[in-house]
Amino acid sequence: MIEPADTSAQRPHYRHLEQARAQVIELLSRQAVERELLQRQGTDTTRRQDVVSQLVERQHQAALEARLASFHPADIAFVLESLEPDARDLAWSLVRADRRGAVLLETSDNVRRALVANMAPEDIAAVVAPLDSDDIADLVSSLPEEVGQQVVARLDNADQAEVRSMLSFPEGSVGALMDMEFISVREDASLEAVQRLLRRLKTLPPHTSEIFVVDRSNRLQGLLSLSRLVLGDPETPVSAEMTRDVVFFFTDDRMRDAVDAFERYDLVSAPVVNLHDQVVGRLTVDDVVDEMRERANSEGLRQVGLSDEQDLFAPVLKSARARWPWLGINLVTAFMASRVIGAFEPIIEVLVALAALMPIVASIGGNSGNQSAALVIRGLALNQLGSHQLWRMLEKELRIAAFNGLLCGLILGIATIVLYHDLALAAVITVALVLNLLTASLIGVCAPVLLHRFGRDPVMGSSIILTATTDSMGFFYFLGLAALFLV
Amino acid sequence: MIEPADTSAQRPHYRHLEQARAQVIELLSRQAVERELLQRQGTDTTRRQDVVSQLVERQHQAALEARLASFHPADIAFVLESLEPDARDLAWSLVRADRRGAVLLETSDNVRRALVANMAPEDIAAVVAPLDSDDIADLVSSLPEEVGQQVVARLDNADQAEVRSMLSFPEGSVGALMDMEFISVREDASLEAVQRLLRRLKTLPPHTSEIFVVDRSNRLQGLLSLSRLVLGDPETPVSAEMTRDVVFFFTDDRMRDAVDAFERYDLVSAPVVNLHDQVVGRLTVDDVVDEMRERANSEGLRQVGLSDEQDLFAPVLKSARARWPWLGINLVTAFMASRVIGAFEPIIEVLVALAALMPIVASIGGNSGNQSAALVIRGLALNQLGSHQLWRMLEKELRIAAFNGLLCGLILGIATIVLYHDLALAAVITVALVLNLLTASLIGVCAPVLLHRFGRDPVMGSSIILTATTDSMGFFYFLGLAALFLV
Numbered sequence: 001m002i003e004p005a006d007t008s009a010q011r012p013h014y015r016h017l018e019q020a021r022a023q024v025i026e027l028l029s030r031q032a033v034e035r036e037l038l039q040r041q042g043t044d045t046t047r048r049q050d051v052v053s054q055l056v057e058r059q060h061q062a063a064l065e066a067r068l069a070s071f072h073p074a075d076i077a078f079v080l081e082s083l084e085p086d087a088r089d090l091a092w093s094l095v096r097a098d099r100r101g102a103v104l105l106e107t108s109d110n111v112r113r114a115l116v117a118n119m120a121p122e123d124i125a126a127v128v129a130p131l132d133s134d135d136i137a138d139l140v141s142s143l144p145e146e147v148g149q150q151v152v153a154r155l156d157n158a159d160q161a162e163v164r165s166m167l168s169f170p171e172g173s174v175g176a177l178m179d180m181e182f183i184s185v186r187e188d189a190s191l192e193a194v195q196r197l198l199r200r201l202k203t204l205p206p207h208t209s210e211i212f213v214v215d216r217s218n219r220l221q222g223l224l225s226l227s228r229l230v231l232g233d234p235e236t237p238v239s240a241e242m243t244r245d246v247v248f249f250f251t252d253d254r255m256r257d258a259v260d261a262f263e264r265y266d267l268v269s270a271p272v273v274n275l276h277d278q279v280v281g282r283l284t285v286d287d288v289v290d291e292m293r294e295r296a297n298s299e300g301l302r303q304v305g306l307s308d309e310q311d312l313f314a315p316v317l318k319s320a321r322a323r324w325p326w327l328g329i330n331l332v333t334a335f336m337a338s339r340v341i342g343a344f345e346p347i348i349e350v351l352v353a354l355a356a357l358m359p360i361v362a363s364i365g366g367n368s369g370n371q372s373a374a375l376v377i378r379g380l381a382l383n384q385l386g387s388h389q390l391w392r393m394l395e396k397e398l399r400i401a402a403f404n405g406l407l408c409g410l411i412l413g414i415a416t417i418v419l420y421h422d423l424a425l426a427a428v429i430t431v432a433l434v435l436n437l438l439t440a441s442l443i444g445v446c447a448p449v450l451l452h453r454f455g456r457d458p459v460m461g462s463s464i465i466l467t468a469t470t471d472s473m474g475f476f477y478f479l480g481l482a483a484l485f486l487v
Numbered sequence: 488m489i490e491p492a493d494t495s496a497q498r499p500h501y502r503h504l505e506q507a508r509a510q511v512i513e514l515l516s517r518q519a520v521e522r523e524l525l526q527r528q529g530t531d532t533t534r535r536q537d538v539v540s541q542l543v544e545r546q547h548q549a550a551l552e553a554r555l556a557s558f559h560p561a562d563i564a565f566v567l568e569s570l571e572p573d574a575r576d577l578a579w580s581l582v583r584a585d586r587r588g589a590v591l592l593e594t595s596d597n598v599r600r601a602l603v604a605n606m607a608p609e610d611i612a613a614v615v616a617p618l619d620s621d622d623i624a625d626l627v628s629s630l631p632e633e634v635g636q637q638v639v640a641r642l643d644n645a646d647q648a649e650v651r652s653m654l655s656f657p658e659g660s661v662g663a664l665m666d667m668e669f670i671s672v673r674e675d676a677s678l679e680a681v682q683r684l685l686r687r688l689k690t691l692p693p694h695t696s697e698i699f700v701v702d703r704s705n706r707l708q709g710l711l712s713l714s715r716l717v718l719g720d721p722e723t724p725v726s727a728e729m730t731r732d733v734v735f736f737f738t739d740d741r742m743r744d745a746v747d748a749f750e751r752y753d754l755v756s757a758p759v760v761n762l763h764d765q766v767v768g769r770l771t772v773d774d775v776v777d778e779m780r781e782r783a784n785s786e787g788l789r790q791v792g793l794s795d796e797q798d799l800f801a802p803v804l805k806s807a808r809a810r811w812p813w814l815g816i817n818l819v820t821a822f823m824a825s826r827v828i829g830a831f832e833p834i835i836e837v838l839v840a841l842a843a844l845m846p847i848v849a850s851i852g853g854n855s856g857n858q859s860a861a862l863v864i865r866g867l868a869l870n871q872l873g874s875h876q877l878w879r880m881l882e883k884e885l886r887i888a889a890f891n892g893l894l895c896g897l898i899l900g901i902a903t904i905v906l907y908h909d910l911a912l913a914a915v916i917t918v919a920l921v922l923n924l925l926t927a928s929l930i931g932v933c934a935p936v937l938l939h940r941f942g943r944d945p946v947m948g949s950s951i952i953l954t955a956t957t958d959s960m961g962f963f964y965f966l967g968l969a970a971l972f973l974v
Contacts, residue, residue: 013735013736013737014734014736014744014747014748014751014752015740015744018870022873025873026873026875029875072751072752074751074752075751078751078871081869081871082871082873082876084876084879195717198714198717198718199717199718201718202718203714203718204714204717204718206753207696207753207755208714209694209696209713209755226696226713226714226717227685227690227691227695227713229717230682230685230686230691230713230716230717231685231686231688231689231690231691247501248500249500249501250500253502257501257502260501261501262776263776263777263780264501264559264561264562264565265501265559265561266693266694266773266776268694268696268755268772285755285772285776286753288776289749289750289753289772289775289776289779290750292776292779292780292783293750293779295783296779296782296783296786296868297865297868297869299783299786299787300786300861300864300865300946301861301862301865303790303857303861304854304857304858304861305858306858306861306862313879316883316886316887316890317890319883319887320886320887320890320891323855323858323887323891324891326854326858327851327854327855327891327895330850330851330854331847331851331895331898331899333850334846334847334850334851335847335902337846337847337850338843338844338846338847339843341842341843341846342840342843342906345839345840345842345843348835348839348842349836349839352832352835352836352839352842353829353832354842355828355832355835355839355841355842355845356825356826356828356829356832357825358842359821359824359825359828359846359849359958359962360818360821360822360824360825362846363817363820363821363824363954363958364814364817364818364821367791367813367814367817368810368814370790370791371791371792371793371810371813374787374788374790374791374793375788375793377787378784378787378788381783381784382568382784383505384565384568384569386509386512386513386569388513388516389569392571392800396803396806399803399807400803400806400807400810403803403804403807404807404810404811404814407811408814408818411818412818415822419829459787467850471846471850475846
């Protein structure tokens with residue numbers, strides 16, 4: 001029932017890998033269920049059945065183990081991410097011990113925590129020991145504080161020192177994600193000498209597309225690309241083939257800025273230096289790609305007040321609790337809006353049509369405001385919004401709001417006349433809509449900008465602030481005008 | 488007033504580049520304004536003033552031209568993106584002709600169109616001619632159909648053929664974005680022979696971290712990494728140092744799948760083959776990074792029915808029109824919700840408190856539904872949602888909705904009692920909220936999945952469908968229950 005592993009190991013097209021993964025996920029979930037059933041039957045199963053089913057299970061597992069062994073760690077991680085807790089533990093038990101470290105590196109933080117949750121610190125230490133110190137630091141930083149400490153304490157001294165130094169960099173900084181393995185040479189060396197040096201190393205660190213050129217006190221002088229090394233005349237000195245015009249990073253640069261630089265200058269790897277301009281590490285494009293992916297995936301969640309920590313299979317209560325803050329805020333804002341309406345209950349009593357029409361004013365305001373906000377948030381992300389551009393944009397958004405507000409307002413006014421044969425009411429809803437759209441675009445532009453200025457996440461806060469305003473003000477404009485002119 | 492260009496050219500930290508860019512943007516916008524003023528003054532300025540100001544302007548421009556010349560094309564593109572039309576044209580006129588092609592490559596489609604809008608096809612052809620054919624194809628595909636045709640017609644025949652073949656690949660496919668420059672060798676060649684071959688080439692294509700190994704009919708056999716080439720013994724044959732286990736792509740693979748593969752397997756470049764397994768091109772990580780960035784930037788916009796085509800400085804009317812479809816849809820859905828309320832006007836007349844409370848039920852429903860949708864959309868993006876996981880998730884979301892609905896409902900109920908001293912009304916709002924949250928989580932899970940199944944963009948459609956439902960149903964549950972039990 002499982003095609004032999006080697007067929008998928010031999011030059012697989014990733015699509016086949018996807019199928020293979022799906023198949024394994026399917027099998028594992030099924031087995032986890034079967035196993036559970038077995039346990040449920042417990043004693044009332046006759047010895048024979050038990051033995052048979054255990055045999056079958058063991059065969060399945062051997063096959064699965066072989067299959068998993070043929071997977072790239074990232075694919076194993078994908079399988080683990082896609083499984084429910086029981087099946088996930090079963091799968092984890094089938095991963096060869098010597099690959100567990102590599103697999104852990106590829107999992108999301110929450111699944112990682114779940115996997116190591118019932119491992120002893122020394123076991124974790126044993127699993128991660130083979131990894132590079134920067135990868136160990138990466139793993140440790142995602143574990144609960146005390147567990148992390150215990151794990152580090154069990155590493156050998158050299159690793160301990162490096163890991164501790166990596167952990168000392170603030171989260172989201174280049175230093176925290178940089179690679180500590182890099183190759184550096186002097187500019188007076190000949191290309192041939194460099195080649196000899198490299199040959200002695202047997203292998204190069206992954207993504208080594210350039211070698212760093214430093215002076216005797218390890219200060220960055222330039223880069224020698226592997227291609228120049230290959231193409232250049234062996235006799236020529238490094239200085240003749242190296243580039244001095246280098247994009248480099250400080251350990252305390254923000255990773256998000258580094259991502260922009262990698263994208264803008266099409267980098268594959270870049271040197272990381274300390275404040276004395278000395279090379280201390282290397283940032284590689286794979287870290288950048290992971291960072292981009294993480295940010296992209298979390299954006300949708302942050303908009304609705306959720307963090308990327310969500311485990312698809314976390315227990316219900318835990319997940320429910322994760323949504324309280326957001327629901328709480330919305331409960332408050334919705335309640336405020338409701339109180340605005342409450343203040344006008346007498347008018348509604350007289351003219352009940354207001355009750356039916358008011359939500360339209362509020363909701364269209366919210367929607368058009370969200371469009372402005374989305375444009376601003378994108379502008380901020382691309383940091384295209386200098387103060388000058390900002391004013392221009394605000395002005396433009398207000399014009400658009402006025403224009404579209406008038407348009408929607410007229411359509412709405414006509415509908416009102418058709419429904420309620422009330423010209424004054426139609427006029428009121430038109431004016432109210434224009435006012436609310438103007439408010440919406442004002443808040444839609446300012447909310448993200450202010451959140452950004454104060455170092456908060458515009459993606460997360462903007463829509464709450466916006467809808468809170470457009471709802472309350474929408475009701476206020478519409479009912480207020482009605483109170484003035486209709487009753 | 489401008490620091491000499493070379494200081495920023497010499498090993499710049501990208502932060503300094505950002506400042507330099509900001510400075511240039513500032514200067515250009517200011518000049519564009521000044522120039523406009525000059526033109527406004529027109530004849531009534533005395534000859535002298537005119538001459539002076541022109542002299543000053545020319546000096547400024549010389550300085551700016553020098554400064555721009557020291558920028559990376561991507562930085563020049565950034566400057567252009569950040570400027571308003573007048574200043575943008577001024578800046579474009581200061582970009583050296585031989586760099587314009589490289590700059591165009593880095594701009595967004597809409598700015599690119601604006602820049603070439605008043606260029607003759609032959610001028611465009613002259614500007615892009617120096618670029619690689621795949622880059623030319625990339626540029627041409629973003630131009631208006633007929634302009635593109637004319638440009639291609641003016642290229643020399645070799646380029647024409649290649650560009651046409653590139654353009655034949657469907658948009659969003661690997662073929663359309665692949666690189667046509669790559670180096671391939673036979674596996675029986677010795678590493679030394681390969682090095683000799685490379686030396687003859689003088690330079691390697693950008694991001695050449697591996698050389699492709701092919702058989703005599705150009706079928707992909709494996710990869711030889713530059714590092715193996717450098718480290719290996721010159722005498723050994725390629726076959727001994729190459730990897731046969733290669734991640735490769737077909738020209739018609741979707742770019743988004745390729746992005747996943749690059750991320751999962753930490754690739755820098757990968758071979759692209761045709762259906763006969765023959766190498767026809769190369770996909771490099773910089774294209775992947777650009778693709779990721781584009782998708783990330785457009786996501787926020789797609790959620791509110793806008794495309795990434797938005798030019799910050801497009802004329803108001805054009806931008807206003809771009810928002811009509813979305814506003815139109817929201818007008819319709821809001822109107823539907825309003826009609827639901829309209830149906831219950833008699834009850835509201837009797838119990839006006841309903842009017843004040845009903846928006847709470849609707850809006851909290853929408854918010855909690857959006858949380859479910861965000862989780863599902865992320866799951867789809869990571870393709871973690873097999874049918875099994877999907878059912879599990881739906882079940883879980885419903886539980887959460889029931890739990891949180893009851894919680895919010897009770898809080899809301901208490902508030903109602905406090906405000907209106909009406910137990911029955913409190914009970915009604917509690918039940919209505921639970922029902923609406925259950926509906927919200929059902930739609931929140933199903934809407935994105937169905938949109939995804941039918942090949943639509945879940946990011947774009949989900950929130951409309953969701954809020955349309957939660958508003959109408961929220962009002963219906965609440966007012967309907969009220970009609971049954973309160974009056």
